[in-house]
Amino acid sequence: MNTRSPRQPATVLALTVAVLAVSSSGPLIAFAAAPALAVAFWRNAIATAVLTPVAAVARRAEIRGILFGPYRRAGLFCLLAGVTLAAHFATWMPSVQLGSVATATALVATQPVWQGLIAAAQGRRPSVHGWIGIGLAVAGAAWATGADIAVSGQAVLADVLALFGAIFAAVYTALGERARTTLSTTTYTWICYGTCAVILLPVCLIAGADLGGYDNGTWLAILAVVVGAQLLGHSMFNYALQRTSATTVSVLILLEVPGAALLAWLWLGQQPRPEALPGLALLLAGVAVVILMARPRAFLRSGRRRG
Template structure:
């Protein structure tokens, strides 16, 4: 039976990073739905502007890690991470403009299911309690968002893209778990965001997607995505992967669902169904089961040599 990589014990900083990440990514779908721009253009700008913030820090303080991730032994994992992240943005973000905020968030919440299957494919056996928690949490996410899956062709396309986006998010997180064993958050996110921005730029140029001329409100939405979902959300989840498994992170991301639905209701007038409260209760229960079950499995796992301790964003 394969050994599970040893992780340092969960600390208050990691818990705080996860809470901040969940709060930040909850604004993602509503902001994408609000922006008067193509979702691909929004995806390009959110990654490119993030690199503009992180790049100088990585270039001045993390040059050795940059070389290791781009030309060293870890370059294959880094490439897979980037491709999966680009595919996630290219599928899930357009879904928010084709279907409702609630449906896009709920269907993207299938990520933990894919994450569990990936872990199983890697030879790791997840406890029955973790699988049960994933099922309860996904059901709770669907109910909490009041997901109104549409029957129109446009809504169906959005629903399908959201599911595919959840799959690619799981692939990105799985490879990120491996890369983060020896690479700092700043280096990892800079490389991922940078190459992802380059890929999305090519896609936008080939597809004739407009990248400029947006109104002020749209630019503010893009800046909100950069500061919130990207720098505080994705980056803090990447930081937490050093101490928390990819499967657990994916389940915690489900807490985005009720947050996004609440923002969509208050800001965009998209009222969730009455099942939101019981759905939220199920979601929280499922998350608790996965976290506790994963912690017990981690204590029983055979540790391997501990990697060098990476530093948080900006260090």
């Protein structure tokens, strides 16, 4: 027990920074006058460039272990996580620009529901409370999406993309948990972000998404996403996966929803649609039940992972 206590404050701090950082992601993406796919590419490409010298100098032994030694399996999980992260960005980020920040952020927050279903497929079936939470979350998502049907087909498309983004995020987090059992945060994020950028580049070219020619405000927004949501947000969540379950990380991401909605309201003037609010509240309540009632011992569980 004593070996765990020094680790917990660092983990709590990392998770707090991560939540605050990712809350800015949706409003910044909506603000940027650039295609969502291009923003996704640049956030991963720039983050990879920043991490490359650190990984090359400080993590050479791990990288050699991935290429030639005992870490090949972990390296494979890093690559797969990068693929699913690219799929997450390619679905969720367009949803933010097509619809409202509040709805897109809330729908992508259903990640813990899909995380629970992944756990069920692995033989760790949710409890009765877990299934109740899943039902509430699904009902809330249906309510919010139904409210958007009256708005436009584009709003419904945004909702569907956000839900797919949540599914891919759940797979990404589960794969990351496997990779982080043996690899450091730096090595994992470097490989994962690099893989994501390599995949998104041809996607942008095929889709005809402009990769340049933006105004200064858009470049600043992209850099803010890189520093905030990418390097501080995702990286701090990846750090926390070393000592905390993927399920715990997923539920804490829920705090992004009110933060992003508030920023979008104050900064972009996106007031949440009143008819969608009950559905979004039901969705968040269901996701909270999935985690807090179904897996109450998941929080800051034993630090069996490598430091």
